[in-house]
Amino acid sequence: MADAVGIAGLIIGGVGSAAGVGALVYAHIANANAKKSGKAADDSKQLAEQANDLARESNTIATDARQLAEEANEFSRRGEARETERHDVHWEGDWDRPGRYVLSKLGDDEAHAVTATVVYDGERATQRADIITDNGHQLIFEFSTAVRDFRDEVRDHRRRREADTTGLGLGSTWGMNVHRVDHRVEWTTPKGNPRLHEDGGLTMFDHFYPDN
The missing domain is CATH 1.20.5 (Single alpha-helices involved in coiled-coils or other helix-helix interfaces)
Incomplete structure (x- = not known):
């Protein structure tokens, strides 16, 4: 058990x-x-x-x-x-007196970032502007060499005329003194389009002579 x-x-x-x-x-x-x-x-x-x-x-x-x-x-x-873009801007340049070259902006539109260069017989002058708005706005370029050239021409012209005994104007220097002037303008339109203007040629100061 x-x-x-x-x-x-x-x-x-x-x-x-x-x-x-x-x-x-x-x-x-x-x-x-x-x-x-x-x-x-x-x-x-x-x-x-x-x-x-x-x-x-x-x-x-x-x-x-x-x-x-x-x-x-x-x-x-x-x-x-x-x-x-439509853009109405063009440029014209000329002497307004010997040694003073005037470059005019023509047209109603604005010119931005303007760089303008004028060369007279190798002498270069440049002006810049952020913006030019007015039609007819002028950029002025002064050339001391052009002033000296003009004075020399006037003196030579008078001397030759005084020495001329023929009375036929054979001693005149009209058209004898020729120079080279060129201008170049770079700018942009209001919308940023680049623009370029170039022009140039031969130039004379005969029409500024005192006895003209």
Whole structure:
């Protein structure tokens, strides 16, 4: 009888131990699953954050692309406006007295970023202006060499006339003293189109002689 009770106790103890082991295994499995679930949740959160970052980057790219498209359209519109721009500006130059060359801007439109250069027999003079608006606006260029040339010509002209005894004007120097003058003007239109004007040729001071 005692043996039977002992055997029964052993059986019950074994069953209890097995149950305990089973519970331990189950707890371990549950803990492992919980860790996997937590890792999966962390991974999902990280993926969600990455997706949000990508979405923000996509929005930024889309905004930049839209801005570039708008700038390209604006550039195209400005280019078309420049190509079709009407511009009424031209230039004329002449001496208003020996040594003083006047370059006049003619036309009703504005001339921007003006650089004007006049060359008299190798002597160069340049003037610049940010903007010229008025029709008839004058740029004045002074040439000391032209003043000296004129005085020499007048003196020589008088001397030759005084020495001429024929009375036929054979000692005159009219048309003998020829010089070279050139002018060049660079400017831009109000819409930024570059413009260039060049002119030049031979010039004389005969018509300024005192006895003309």
